[in-house]
Amino acid sequence: MKIWSIKKTFIRSGVTALMLGVMNFLYSAECIVAFEETQQHMSGFGGSTAWAGGLDDDLIDELFSPTDGCGLTLVRMRIAPNGTTGRGEIDIAKKAQALGASIWAAPWSPPAEWKDNNSVNNGGSLLPEHYQDWADRLVSYVEDLKAQGVDLRWISAQNEPNWTAEYESCRYTPEELATFVGEYLGPSLERAGLDTRIIAPEVINWGSLKPFGDALLNSTEALKYCDVIASHSYGDEPTGSRGYPYELVIEKGKELWETEYGFDQFAGDESMIPGIAIAKQMHGQIVNGPVSAYHTWWIIPADGVDGTASNGLVMRGHVIQRGYVMGNYSRFVRPGSYRIAATDNPSNGVYVTAYRNDSLGQLTIVVINENETAMEQSFSLNGISVPEIIPWETSDNVKLANRESVSAGTSFSWTFPANSVVTFVGSYGSGYRLSVETIGLGTVNREPAGSNYEEETVVTLTAQPENGWDFVGWSGEGISDSRNPLSITMDEDKMVSALFARSAVNGNLVLNGDFSSGSDEWILNIWDGSASGNVIDQEYQIDIESIGTNNHDIQLVQSGLFLQTDSTYEITFDAYGEAERTLEFNVEMADDPWTSYLPQVQQFDLSATKQTFSFRFTMEHPTDINGRICFNTGASSETIIIDNVSVKLIDPTHASFQGKTEKVLRSNIKCKYSDLKVTFFSPGNQASLKLYNLNGKLLKTIALKTKAGEIYSQIHTLRNISNGYYLIKINSQKQTLFTSTIMVAK
DSSP, X not given: OOSSOOOOOOOOOOOOEEETTEEEOTTOSEEEEEEEEEXXXXXXXXXXXXXXXXXOHHHHHHHHOTTTSOOOOEEEEEEOTTSOOOHHHHHHHHHHHHTTOEEEEEESOOOGGGBTTSSSBSOOBBOGGGHHHHHHHHHHHHHHHXXXXXXXXXXXXXXXXXXXXXXXXXXXOHHHHHHHIIIIIHHHHHHTTOOOEEEEEEESSGGGHHHHHHHHHTOHHHHHHEEEEEEEOSSOOOOGGGTOSOHHHHHXXXXXXXXXXXXXXXXXXXXXXXXXXHHHHHHHHHHHSOOSEEEEEESSOTTOTTOOOSSSSEETTEEOHHHHHHHHHHTTSOTTOEEEEEOSSOBTTEEEEEEEETTTTEEEEEEEEOSSSOEEEEEEEESOOEEEEEEEEESSSOSSEEOOOEEEETEEEEEEOSSEEEEEEEEOSOSEEEEEEEESSEEEEEESOSSEEOTTOEEEEEEEEOTTEEXXXXXXXXXXXXXXXXXXXXXXXXXXXXXXXXXXXXXXXXXTTTOXXXXXXXXXXXXXXXXXXXXXXXXXXXXXXXXXXXXXXXXEXXXXXXXXXXXXXXXXXXXXESSSEEEXXXXXXXXXXXXXXXXXXXXXXXXXXXXXEEEEEEOOSOOEEEEEEEEEOTTOOSOEEEEEEEEEEOOTTOOOBOSOHHHHHTOEEEEETTEEEEEEEESSSEEEEEEEOTTOOEEEEEEEEOOTTEEEEEEEEOTTSOSEEEEEEEEETTEEEEEEEEEEOO
């Protein structure tokens, strides 16, 4: 962050493009786009919300919506020295995340008492004896955000470690920062089981990046945890004279990002003048860095949403042209796109970058015309044919306005308005589009690979859950199936979702419920008051140092529970206190903790003697793959101890098997499509099969002709039963032999 202003002079390197053996000089009449010449991976565009007080939903939609707004995809939050972020920033992050943005955060300074100047301001350095303390606080920050529904994809090691500022700041040498990343922050995130990766060094400008970048990239430990090498852009650009492209970043397989620059010289100016300035900077850094992500400084201006400061994307209460110029990139160059070779400066004052996104089957070309007059430019598409191109224009009078489509094929031309940025979007590939999304942790392979398929092509989808997760089923319009692999015939555009749920262990949805693995999978949230939590003798002990305002201000939580609508669960746990007190228990939505799944929050009276508590509830809300349980302990000061926590799906008919163990082992039920195969050892000459819904309502009874002492194995058809989950119960001689859950998918 810079409080002062810099006048930037944009320096071009005069690069010519060599594509497909043809040399196109800097000011040739034609722009050649080489589809097969892939450059860097693109991760997105965005900006910072540091110190922001919040944004109205309409403005958040205008900035982040990928269909109706600018489609920003990256949010950079501030981490305060005490390891928190303001409520306004968190609200923006949650809403932006719901619109497809990825969230990350950066610290400006550790606490004053951990620094050699005893101040959060005026530089100073983190004392080595507090490296682990600061790493632990940053890990807790990531965990706290996760508990609030914000998935922090990356965390920065330090904002501008080579700059002493009057405001919050902290200095590191390149070697110190590499040590902090590789030996403290990275291992601490790993031990906590977090997949948040590290961004560093975020130096003040490109000219000072390499000493820090080299130290990080040449450190085996730091390299393991650092995914992104990042720089700010104050006062210079990543030009050839400064040694860019940065070859070591490419060699080590990392991404190069620009993470901050504030255009402080355009106060009150909503026009395309600052719009063209930011567009040219983005273009130059994408081509010359080459960067995979670009961030402006503040998304919200320094003087607030209704202000006129120049360093934001909002002015006078609305998104200005500069924001929509960023939208010319961010709305169409989605994360996962790749830049492809293109003549980057084909005509005087015209600048071009091009991108492909194979998962969307989309070609994107972004063109800047900085001339004061209209300019006609021709394009040749090598290696790709696109039936039509849709132009999206931002100029003095319009914001991302879509113009009449242009017939393309392998070439097209367009007349660009003066001072404009235009994005051309075209779809490649014929036939129908197949879009596949995953819910939970897992991947989906397609055979044959691709995203567009000719009519009647049979595509086989194979779901591969990550370790500790189970594949549950497929969903989509006209699709409800649990088979894996799944084959579908392409007769229209299709969207399919693959659902993965966290694996239950011995039927228990709670992982490490007996705390045999320490505190793994559990998070202690402290919103008010103070407390500490530790596992002692395989029991979780919460010591309340000072109570909170509310019971939920101090809470032990576990997320990731797959809770199915209409299913009944039994909650069981052991608990006691050092003295009599109450314990509050809730089952709730992790993404919105204000949504409780219980008719009322449960209250339990504890004594100094260990007791077992249990209750049942039926999930009456929509199925939630990320439900959570919560022990709320903040309203009383006595220590509390918790053990043997379980959440198990139960049979709502209260059926129980009373036969011999060996007979259970010889029982089996399989349902394929609507064919139900039943196999079991029969103790008598008659048996019955009963089919219930997950509320316990009896839907169907089938009489089974069995022989005493023999295996029964038959297929029964359930064609009149709707798709969905059901409970099967097998009865014989007035006892229930066994129960099983099935899924019918015709």
